[in-house]
Amino acid sequence: MPTPAHADAPDASAGPDPTLARERAHLAASRAALRAMREDAESLDIGDVAANRVAAAALGRRIEKRVEELADREDTPLFFGRLDYEPPADPSETGDFAGERFHVGRRHVHDTSGDPMVVDWRAPVSLPFYRASRRDPLGVALRRRFGHTGGDLTAYEDEHLTDPDRGPEGGRLLQREIERPRVGPMRDIVATIQPEQDRIVRAGLGGTVCVQGGPGTGKTAVGLHRLAYLLYAHRERLARTGTLVVGPNRSFLHYIEQVLPALGELSVRQATVEDLVSHVTIRGTDTPAAAMIKGDARMAAVVRRALFAHVARATEPVVVVRGSRRLRIPAEEVDGLVTELSERGLRYDAGRAALPRRIAHAVLVRMEEAGEAPDDRVQDAVARDRAVKAAVRAVWPAVDPARLVLRLLSDADFLATHARGVLDAHEQRAIVWPRRPRSTRAAPWSPADAVLIDEAMDLVERTPSLGHVVLDEAQDLSPMQYRAVGRRCSTGSATVLGDLAQGTTPWATPSWSQALVHLGKADGVVEELTAGFRVPGDVIAYASRLIPHIAPDLTPVASARVNPGFFEVRATDPASGLTHTVAACREMLAREGSVGLIAADAAVPELAEALAAAGVGHLRPGEPTTPGARLALVPASLAKGLEYDHVVLAEPAAVVEGEPDERTGLRRLYVCLTRAVSGLIVTHARPLPARLDPTDRSGDRPATMGV
Structure with missing residues (x-):
């Protein structure tokens, strides 16, 4: 068995536990070091550093954020574990961490000499705390876990990973921490992350990971801790590109909102899908049948057709007057320029913005053929010419995304034209409003309509992409909602979390492979968590009676609780x-x-x-x-x-x-x-x-x- 955990109140006759006393002293010293780090940050004088007022303000905000990150949570010890690495077999040789001892916690703390007193749980040196075993100790001789009450250490438990005479690994403190009562918002699991969870947490930034996990397997916590890990490992990149957590509703986001701040990450935005697509005021609701159709990925093709149908053929030449000369671009040549831009797959507004310069270039060719030598300034002037602007308005007009969707949903003939071969007549009738609203403001928009507007907006102008998005309870999203989230990480990556057995919307995804395709991450890796750490064994066994009838292909959760x-x-x-x-x-x-x-x-x-x-x-x-x-x-x-x-x-x-x-x-x-x-x-x-x-x-x- 592991070394027995030393209890909160040792036998008085035996005296205080000297090991626990030393660990408490190290905790006190670490807290003092953290206070010193914060005081150093607060005392920084940037008066002579910043080049101007704007730079000074930006630097000041970074320092304020750093000071906030260095706050000590008095209700939680700075560290929850310790690793003692094996000494080198040959004293003349040293491994990366051979013979070293590290206390593992939620953040890095160093003394005045810069030596670590607590190492961040995300650092490479901390990995064995989660992965080491007797079969593969990863160079660690001893792993120590700490119990605590409030902010004070009250117990510890040792696992000797390289000593065959010291018994198997595992122990009461880990189980007690897993089963500790949940009072208040969701808490982090940084002290209890299991090996299979840690492999997901430390997955690289470049790939998308989809986590299928039954109730109590920790999938939400794994997703949040993965984001915290990525922010640690790729801080500068993600600081530029941004991160986002998407949850199913406000209650859920409120419940999880303290996890990342507890891990020192304070700037991650949280939102629902409805928040992401809140371009109009929601006034109406859909029937289940209408919501299913509007959420179907086929609607993306309908919206695209309706949008690009606004691009028309030129019926008149473009005539540009330059001094005493009239430079004429025939209508068929303008059509050729429009066709070329259309076939490049540009966003609608990007093509519309490029067309004036293409026409201007054709005008410059005429000028050069006449012996002139126009430069870029002339091309810019021609692109702004009244005749060119009028031609662009005629063949590539501006389109308002909300008005486009309003017309699709209120004009049966317009919808039929652009849904031909995509939606059948019954499906078209199911989504058309009985009356056309006077304006987009008066329209009875539903949540599914807002997603269609978001699709149209992206076709008009590309949606900015973030570096990483965590999408939780993803099994309940429609294909069009997946597309909306995918646009927010089109050049980044995602962590997708969910349980197919808990899909409760009419459009709930039937498989993660389909969901990843709609998200735009078809190469994402699907991981399954089957060990349950939250739900008691008798409860999960009772609930699992439903699995053969609601998700027969899934492995029922097996409770790991004692x-x-x-x-x-x-x-x-x-x-x-x-x-x-x-x-x-x-x-x-x-x-x-x-x-x-x-x-x-x-x-x-x-x-x-x-x-x-x-x-x-x-x-x-x-x-x-x-x-x-x-x-x-x-x-x-x-x-x-x-x-x-x-x-x-x-x-x-x-x-x-x-x-x-x-x-x-x-x-x-x-x-x-x-x-x-x-x-x-x-x-x-x-x-x-x-x-x-x-x-x-x-x-x-x-x-x-x-x-």
């Missing part, structure tokens, strides 16, 4: 269903940690009233919990991506029936069942869905029934 958790299914009668659900919430609130009451969306108002009548306060999903307010009332549609220490799931059958079809409903139910970290109580007055009935033996194991 603590089996608390799980009960409680049947009640309809008259007392609300009372039993509220009682279950009270029972869960008596335990440590956060509590989520999840129910079908339609049942939320009634449950809110019942909680209020019973004097049980509740929060909205994603809202920070406090010691006095730990219960969140969560509509099933918003449960995805969230986690709570304890969950009460009310009326599973209603959750299933709240979706348009049974398969989507069962997927939604799978999501709701797997939000619990420590305990789950399922309450039901109606019969359970057949797949979850304890008498149904199609699952992996029977359910644990409560009284």
Whole structure:
């Protein structure tokens, strides 16, 4: 066995643990060194360094950011582990880190001499903390993990990786950290990253990685830690190109927003897909059928056809007057220039901007043939000539993307012309509005319409690309939404996170290979995480009964937790269903940690009233919990991506029936069942869905029934 963890309160008769005392002293010294680093940054005088006021302001902002990054989190120790590298076999030889000792933490800390007191978890020297094993120790003799309460070290546990007599690796501290109650927003997993997760985290910037992971496998945390790693390894490049985290909704983004700052990364933007395409005010909604069609990748071809149909043939020559001369470019020659630009695949506005100079070049050729020697200034003047501008307006007019999409959705003949051979007549009728709005402002835009406008905008003018985008809960995106996100990383890379079994939209992706094609990253690598670190074994086994019916090709999650958790299914009668659900919430609130009451969306108002009548306060999903307010009332549609220490799931059958079809409903139910970290109580007055009935033996194991 590993060296036993030294407890929070050692036996007083044995005296204080000298090893723990030394580690605490090192922590105190490290904190003092970090304060000194911050004071040095605060005291920097840039008065004589910056060349001008603009440069001084930019440098000042960088220093302010550096000072903020050096803040010490008093509730968390600066380091969570230690690596002791083996000494060299031959004293005359030294390896890269042979004989060295490093404390591993969330950020780098050095003393006044520049020697490291804490090394960043992302540094190459820290890699063995996550990857070393007895089979392959990677040069490490001892790996030490620390336990803590608040900001103080309270325990440690050693793994001797090169000593065959010291037992197998693994231990209680790692498991305790994995199973620590979740109170408040999502926290980082930097101290507990597993080898299979670390390989994804440290994947290079050049490639796109898609992570398929069931509930509790840590895919969201892996994606965020990968971004933190990339910002460390490629800081200058990503500082120029930018980074982005895309989540499914505001509650989810609020829940994860503290992870990257805790790792020292403060400048990463977070947004939903709706935020990215917020070019118009959303006033309407689509039927499921219309949303499916508008989200189909075929709509990209329809929008492109409609846009470039504005490029027309020239009907008149271009005549430019230069002094006493009239220089004439025939209409057929103008057509040739337009065709050449069109075939180059340029963005609409890029072609429109290039056409005046092409016409001007043709005019200069006429001038040279007449013996003149025009220069670039003459070409620029000709390109601005009134006749040239008029010709360009006639054959390549400006197009407003929102007006273009408005016409497609409100003019059946215009849509039919450009959707011929792409959408059938039934599909066209499903997406055309019954009346044409007076303006784009008055249009009943839906979320899917905004994505079409974004597509048109990109065809008109290229969308700026970021260096890296993390896309979470990606299984629920439509092909057109994937295209919208892909435009934001067309010259960069992406980390795509999701679970096909949790796809709950009508357009949920059937496979990651298709999703990556729509994203523009067909060469992306798909990785699968199957070890569950969040959901207790009994809970995930119960939820996994649904896998053969919602995602038969996926490997069910296998819980890696030692603590089996608390799980009960409680049947009640309809008259007392609300009372039993509220009682279950009270029972869960008596335990440590956060509590989520999840129910079908339609049942939320009634449950809110019942909680209020019973004097049980509740929060909205994603809202920070406090010691006095730990219960969140969560509509099933918003449960995805969230986690709570304890969950009460009310009326599973209603959750299933709240979706348009049974398969989507069962997927939604799978999501709701797997939000619990420590305990789950399922309450039901109606019969359970057949797949979850304890008498149904199609699952992996029977359910644990409560009284």
